Amino acid sequence: SIVVLDYGSQYTRLIARRLREQHVFSVIVSADSSLEAIRAHRPKGVVLSGGPRSVYDPGAPGLPEGLLEAGLPILAICYGMQLLAHAAGGEVAPSTVREYGKAPLTRYGGELFRGVEGEFIAWMSHGDSVVRLPEGFRVVASTQDTEIAAIEDPERGLYGMQFHPEVHHTPKGRTLLENFLARTGIARDWTPEHILEVMTREVRERVGDERVLLAISGGVDSSTLGLLLNRAIGERLTAVFVDHGLLRAGEAEEVERALRGVGVNLTVVDAAERFLGALTGVADPEEKRKIIGREFIEVFNGVVRDKQAEVGHIRFLAQGTLYPDVIESSGGHGAANIKSHHNVGGLPEDLRFELLEPFRTLFKDEVRELATLLGLPPHLAQRHPFPGPGLAIRCLGPVTRERLAVLRRVDDIFVSALREFGLYDETWQALAVLTPLRSVGVMGDARTYTNTVALRAVTSVDGMTADWARLPHDFLATVSSRIVNSVPEVNRVVYDITSKPPGTIEWE
Ligand code: XMP
Numbered sequence: 001s002i003v004v005l006d007y008g009s010q011y012t013r014l015i016a017r018r019l020r021e022q023h024v025f026s027v028i029v030s031a032d033s034s035l036e037a038i039r040a041h042r043p044k045g046v047v048l049s050g051g052p053r054s055v056y057d058p059g060a061p062g063l064p065e066g067l068l069e070a071g072l073p074i075l076a077i078c079y080g081m082q083l084l085a086h087a088a089g090g091e092v093a094p095s096t097v098r099e100y101g102k103a104p105l106t107r108y109g110g111e112l113f114r115g116v117e118g119e120f121i122a123w124m125s126h127g128d129s130v131v132r133l134p135e136g137f138r139v140v141a142s143t144q145d146t147e148i149a150a151i152e153d154p155e156r157g158l159y160g161m162q163f164h165p166e167v168h169h170t171p172k173g174r175t176l177l178e179n180f181l182a183r184t185g186i187a188r189d190w191t192p193e194h195i196l197e198v199m200t201r202e203v204r205e206r207v208g209d210e211r212v213l214l215a216i217s218g219g220v221d222s223s224t225l226g227l228l229l230n231r232a233i234g235e236r237l238t239a240v241f242v243d244h245g246l247l248r249a250g251e252a253e254e255v256e257r258a259l260r261g262v263g264v265n266l267t268v269v270d271a272a273e274r275f276l277g278a279l280t281g282v283a284d285p286e287e288k289r290k291i292i293g294r295e296f297i298e299v300f301n302g303v304v305r306d307k308q309a310e311v312g313h314i315r316f317l318a319q320g321t322l323y324p325d326v327i328e329s330s331g332g333h334g335a336a337n338i339k340s341h342h343n344v345g346g347l348p349e350d351l352r353f354e355l356l357e358p359f360r361t362l363f364k365d366e367v368r369e370l371a372t373l374l375g376l377p378p379h380l381a382q383r384h385p386f387p388g389p390g391l392a393i394r395c396l397g398p399v400t401r402e403r404l405a406v407l408r409r410v411d412d413i414f415v416s417a418l419r420e421f422g423l424y425d426e427t428w429q430a431l432a433v434l435t436p437l438r439s440v441g442v443m444g445d446a447r448t449y450t451n452t453v454a455l456r457a458v459t460s461v462d463g464m465t466a467d468w469a470r471l472p473h474d475f476l477a478t479v480s481s482r483i484v485n486s487v488p489e490v491n492r493v494v495y496d497i498t499s500k501p502p503g504t505i506e507w508e
Contacts, residue, residue, distance in 0.1 A: 002026045002186060003043040005033070006327075007051030007061055007079050013324060015047055015077070015166045017363055018177055023188040027361075028327050031061040035070060045073040045157075045184035048080025050164065054094075054128050055079075055086045063087045073157030075112075075180045078126055081160030085151065088134035088158070095146070099124040102169055103143040110140030111154045112161075112179045116172050122149065122163035123170045129162065157183055192369040196228070199358045199370075203232040210315040212356060213307070215300060216241040216266070218255040220376070220383055221320030221359065224367050227374035228358060229318060230264045238307050238314060239264055242299050244292065245272025246390030246404070249412040254380065262375045267307070271299045279392060279399045285508035288399070292389045297347070304351055317353035322367065324462065326360050379419070384429045385463065393508040397436040406489045407434040410453050413486065417479045418457070427469045430457040433496075433507045441491035443484075448491040453483065456496040458505055466500040 002019050006012045006028050019026035027041050031051075038046065046067065053060040063083055067074070076084035082092045105120040113120075122143065130148040133139065141150035141161070150161040159180060165173030181188075212229055216222045216239055229237045239259070243252045252268065259266045278291050308314055347353070359367055371381035392399045395407050411432040418424040437452040455476070460466035480493040496503070 001041045001043055002045050002047060002181070002184065003038050003041050004028045004047045004049060005031050005038075005064070005080070007031045007049045007083070008053070009050035009078065011164055011166055012049040013327070013363075015049055017365070018166045018174070019047075019181070020190060020363060020366065022178060022181055023190045024181055024186055025190040025361075031064075033064055035064050035066040038064060038067070039070075043072060044186040045075065045180065047180075048074065048076040048083060050078030050080060050125070053079060055082050055092050068158075071157075073180070073184045074159065075177075076158070076160040077164060077166070078162060081151065081162055082126075082128055082130060084158065084160050085130040085134055085137070088137065088153075090130055090134035090137070091132035092128050093131045094127060095129040097145045098127050099143070099145050101125075103145070103163070105141045105143055105149060108141040108150065110138070110150070110152050111183065112150070112152065112159050112176045113140065114175075114179055116175050120172055121170065122161075122173075123167045124149075124163050126162055130160070154183075159183075192366070192373045195362070195366060195370055196373055199228055200232045203229065203356070203358055206356065207233055207236070207316060209236075211236045211238060211311060211313070212316040212318050213304060213314045213353065214239045214318040216255065216259070217388065218247065218251055219320075219386060220364075220371055220381055221322065221367055223255060223259065223376055223380060224371040224374060225318055225320045225359065226259055226264045226266070227262055227371070227376060230262065231374065234263075235265070237265065238311060239266045240300065240303050240307070241266055241268045242296060242303070243268060243270050243272060244275040244296065244299075244390060245270075246275065246292070246392045246399075248386070248391065248415075249408045258377055258380055267303065269299060269303055271295070274299065275392075276399065276401060281398055283397045285393060288392050288508065289389050292392060296388075301348060301351060304347075315354055316356040317347075318356040318358070320359055320367075321357040322359050323361055323363050382425065384415075384424075384427070387506060393506050394431060394433045396434060396507060403434055406451065406487060407432060407453075409487050410434070410483050410490060413482050414455055414479055417475070417482065421475050421478075423457075423469075423471060423475065426459070427457045427471075428460040428463070428466065429505060430455075430469070431506070432456075437492075439492050441484075443491065450491045451489050452492040452494060453490050454494050454496050454507070455479065456505070456507075458500070460500075460505075463505060466505055468497050468499055471495075 004016050016026040016028050086092050102121050103124045108120055129146055136153045137151045139148050140152050143149050152159045165176040216226050226239050256268055275295050278295050282288055368381050391404055391407055395403050414432050418430055433454040435452045439452055441448040457469035458466035459469050483493050
């Protein structure tokens, strides 16, 4: 592997992903890890991330003891480079000019720049700079304001850069990462095929002759997990899909068809009556969420008891937990992520399971690639996220069958049009909201007085922050007229131009 030491940069995960894109397995570990802990990952090289501190701050995180002498190639980025320079005997000082943003290199050379030609734009973000080189190093790149913008000691395999090669604002940064990987001699074997092989083997070893339960939500993670488990343990997988009646148009059928199509033995429970019944007259968003969560657990427990009676004891509960949820890093993320709508905590004592989380080492993109390899249809594999409580939290005010039907049609028109116009993959999530507002309109010669829907599309990396998508006006015009012309219950369409923060992605 390549071990990425996390000094708290907002780009740490991006570094790991960039390396994975080169088919190299990378893991993120906390900056205070010991050399021994790092070695446990059998690294061929180490990347030091950036970070918000100054090396002279009291308590600023340092280099793991012995790392510099361990003979491992090191790529040190931003704060990482200052740390490397400092630890190797150089000097770091506050810069006279804080450099922030795009900066062209005024010169570059050296090992990691091999193959780079023409102008090199670097993304800079630093207050301190290396002002004196440690012994054995030389300067290999400069900008207008920063003389020492990149350094190397190729003999020892030590490389530092003040800018961020991992961000797309450094367009040629990829070559630098590639060159570093070449220097480490690491195998480029982290391909979807290899991942599939590893996961299949691990699942088989862990599960043995036991049985596994999987709750499928229709999202890409649980669906892909269904395919993987089916392949690994076949019959011994019990997959349950609870249809709460709050799904999008055709969704339940689509998921069912896709999974059955590749041989997953799926039990679909139609619990729409029950969920809609429990939601009757409820308008408060938190109340809706609580009811849905509670009903889900109850239905799920019921199915599991029936299943246990049918197939015998089920030992494992599989979950599609992803790497970003488990990274133990300086930023202390993890628990902040919104998890799937069912959790082990809600299961009664007699339904205790051991957790099986085969995707714990994967990023979402990797799950999508795996999904495609396992035969999930591309439009399911590439699907936008969808919240556990479903359309209930997009149907403002009380949720009724009629209102859900209106919302479903509007959502379908909007999302289908995004696909048709090639905009779907450019947005991170897109949705329609049925508001409780009615307003006056004119259709033909007649007055209308009916519902307002809001469309929302956002760009985002992980859903934690988001920007409203600048969809073309012509596209919005087309969608608006399609909606009003084909859904008589709607006479007004508005587009949500709020980012997150201060808005959230969902309206409830
Ligand atoms: P917000 O609205 O908080 O949403 O900006 C961020 C992302 O999380 C999704 N979301 C949920 N997902 N259960 C889920 O599985 C939930 O209760 C839930 N609430 C929000 C939302 O769709 C967006 O992708």
